[in-house]
Amino acid sequence: MKIICIGRNYAAHAKELGNEVPESPVIFCKPDTALLKNEEPFYHPDFSNEIQHELELVIRIQKMGKKIQKQFAHLYYSEISVGLDFTARDKQTELKQKGLPWELAKAFDGSACIGKFIPFQNHANGIEFSLKKNAELVQAGNSNLMLHSIDEIISFVSQYFTLKVGDLIYTGTPAGVGKINIGDTLEAWIGEEKLLHCEVK
Secondary structure, X not given: OOEXXXXXXXXXXXXXXXXXXXXXXXXXXXXXXXXXXXXXXXXXXXXXXXEEEOEEEEEEEOOOEOOOOHHXXXXXXXXXXXXXXXXXXXXXXXXXXXXXXXXXXHOOOOOEEEOOOEEOOOOOOOOEEEXXXXXXXXXXXXXXXXXXXXXXXXXXXXXXOOEOOOOEEEOOXXXXXXXXXXXXXXXXXXXXXEEEEEEEO
């Protein structure tokens, strides 16, 4: 099982971090040990003083495929959830300044929190999703604001990696990322349905 993540897929988020808006999807991966599911707590690592939450829509691949054309991409998933791409922002900044890969800041144990999956339903007005930290709204997004749509992402990724059943694709975060602290409670929704609950310890 692969965890494939898309960076800078919302213009406002790229802007808040001072990054250029990419022409093609920015791809990075996490190992399966990064997955945090079933409402397991997130244990704040001691190598970072600035772990940030990044709320994302997540799809799960249901059919093996490679070199998938965009018009057929919808055949490869039927479920959606929300996830948190926990990022050690201080470590990431350090690595980027040295021109090094991001994995130490993005792919550590427990860095890919995942919620409950529900049937995928596309809406003309987009899929709305949100995150509350300690009952306060901190992030909200809509799939219509993605720079690269889910189907475009699947097509692009499959040109390089064969997608297998169970692979997860984190589709990027909207603006509003922020620091988490020990004792925080994180809850995420698609529409009015809460799919994710995570305690920071």
